[in-house]
Amino acid sequence: MGGAALLPRRPWAGRRVVLGVTGGIAAYKAVQLARDLTQLGALVDVALTRAAGAFVGAITFEAVTGRPVRSDLLAPGYALDHIRLGRDADVVCIAPATADTIARAAAGAASDLITAILLATRAPVLFCPAMNDRMYSHAAVQRNLERLRELGYGVVGPAVGPLAFGEGQGPGRMEEPDAIVQYIGRALEGTTPLSGRRVLVSAGPTREAIDPVRFLSNRSSGRMGYALAQAAWRRGAEVTLVSGPTALEPPVGPALVKVETAEEMKDAVTRELPGRDVLVMAAAVADFRPAHVAPEKLKKESRPGAIALEPAPDVLRSTRAARPAGMVAVGFALETENARANARAKLESKDLDLVVLNDATVPGAGFEVETNQVVLLDRAGGAQELPLLSKDEVADAILDRVVSLLQAR
Numbered sequence: 001m002g003g004a005a006l007l008p009r010r011p012w013a014g015r016r017v018v019l020g021v022t023g024g025i026a027a028y029k030a031v032q033l034a035r036d037l038t039q040l041g042a043l044v045d046v047a048l049t050r051a052a053g054a055f056v057g058a059i060t061f062e063a064v065t066g067r068p069v070r071s072d073l074l075a076p077g078y079a080l081d082h083i084r085l086g087r088d089a090d091v092v093c094i095a096p097a098t099a100d101t102i103a104r105a106a107a108g109a110a111s112d113l114i115t116a117i118l119l120a121t122r123a124p125v126l127f128c129p130a131m132n133d134r135m136y137s138h139a140a141v142q143r144n145l146e147r148l149r150e151l152g153y154g155v156v157g158p159a160v161g162p163l164a165f166g167e168g169q170g171p172g173r174m175e176e177p178d179a180i181v182q183y184i185g186r187a188l189e190g191t192t193p194l195s196g197r198r199v200l201v202s203a204g205p206t207r208e209a210i211d212p213v214r215f216l217s218n219r220s221s222g223r224m225g226y227a228l229a230q231a232a233w234r235r236g237a238e239v240t241l242v243s244g245p246t247a248l249e250p251p252v253g254p255a256l257v258k259v260e261t262a263e264e265m266k267d268a269v270t271r272e273l274p275g276r277d278v279l280v281m282a283a284a285v286a287d288f289r290p291a292h293v294a295p296e297k298l299k300k301e302s303r304p305g306a307i308a309l310e311p312a313p314d315v316l317r318s319t320r321a322a323r324p325a326g327m328v329a330v331g332f333a334l335e336t337e338n339a340r341a342n343a344r345a346k347l348e349s350k351d352l353d354l355v356v357l358n359d360a361t362v363p364g365a366g367f368e369v370e371t372n373q374v375v376l377l378d379r380a381g382g383a384q385e386l387p388l389l390s391k392d393e394v395a396d397a398i399l400d401r402v403v404s405l406l407q408a409r
């Protein structure tokens with residue numbers, strides 16, 4: 001990767017997260033969660049149930065968070081900790097949440113430090129249930145989870161996957177720490193100008209078949225579009241991501257529609273467009289595709305001299321008439337020459353509100369890298385030059401502009 005090294009990002013500096021850890025096998029994953037939250041800058045106060053202490057020691061959490069860990073509600077010297085922790089929290093997350101703790105919380109009990117904190121807080125609360133699938137599907141647990149939802153608490157997961165003791169693949173596994181971090185992020189954002197807005201993002205390359213095994217494609221990794229979809233969801237939007245083939249994990253929260261060709265990308269975007277407030281087309285859609293797709297694999301011996309190309313569907317242009325009134329439309333331009341003039345021409349010809357210009361000749365910008373350096377061109381003739389940033393930071397800067405455009409409507 002070219003360009004300057006980026007400083008580690010600490011977007012949650014000073015935010016207070018109370019992490020309640022209860023007595024299940026998945027408590028070991030809470031260590032990773034505590035570490036990830038701390039690395040994002042959050043002040044993480046871990047509260048353990050007595051049972052949790054049988055699975056993971058307080059000292060481990062103290063080492064990864066750099067903060068004291070509390071366990072005992074009735075410890076002399078810490079009499080008001082449950083009130084202080086509950087009052088000061090920006091978010092409370094119970095991960096893993098056992099059936100037992102879920103039952104106590106659903107009943108409004110305050111018999112241990114975690115349930116007492118839950119009554120003392122007015123911050124958003126997330127429960128991440130983790131248990132055997134038969135325990136999870138029991139009517140009592142389901143009823144208690146329903147009660148938690150009625151109380152306004154969020155329930156994250158559980159995931160479906162291998163359970164402890166070789167106990168099958170049912171739902172019951174704690175959601176992965178990466179995903180929980182995103183839910184905590186969304187809770188920390190609270191209500192934002194994007195809350196409830198309907199956002200459509202496209203990402204990744206397309207593949208245009210030459211024969212059944214070969215295709216034309218491009219170097220898009222999808223990272224920029226995935227970062228945008230994730231960031232918009234974190235800010236409270238309802239997001240659909242239409243993605244060409246990528247090696248990336250799906251973002252947490254957005255609905256994902258997978259496509260392969262420019263034609264499929266156009267169809268999916270057209271289908272998803274009605275009722276959207278924002279369209280961000282970060283996909284690198286093929287401009288050309290083979291005019292004929294060979295029905296069988298082309299043989300080496302056939303020595304095909306040239307592949308005839310035809311224009312692929314222009315997704316931005318073809319969706320132009322179908323865009324809902326008032327929609328904010330953002331396109332991307334990747335240029336290697338006359339960058340600004342070409343990007344401005346794209347803004348006009350495709351009737352966009354904002355064009356994000358990547359100059360592929362800038363080290364650290366464009367395809368296949370974690371960073372990007374872009375210029376945001378708007379309809380009023382403005383050009384906002386951003387420094388070299390991580391794609392997450394670029395996504396936030398683009399969304400800040402989208403918010404201003406929405407608010408100006």
Ligand SMILES: Cc1cc2nc3c(=O)[nH]c(=O)nc-3n(C[C@H](O)[C@H](O)[C@H](O)COP(=O)(O)O)c2cc1C
Binds near residue numbers: 052097100132135
């Ligand atoms: C080895 C072992 C693993 C356990 N794993 C879980 C679990 O994953 N989920 C759960 O709800 N309970 C699990 N339990 C039961 C809880 O530890 C028990 O209900 C305890 O009272 C929970 O207390 P707490 O909610 O205060 O932490 C497990 C028990 C043992 C012995």
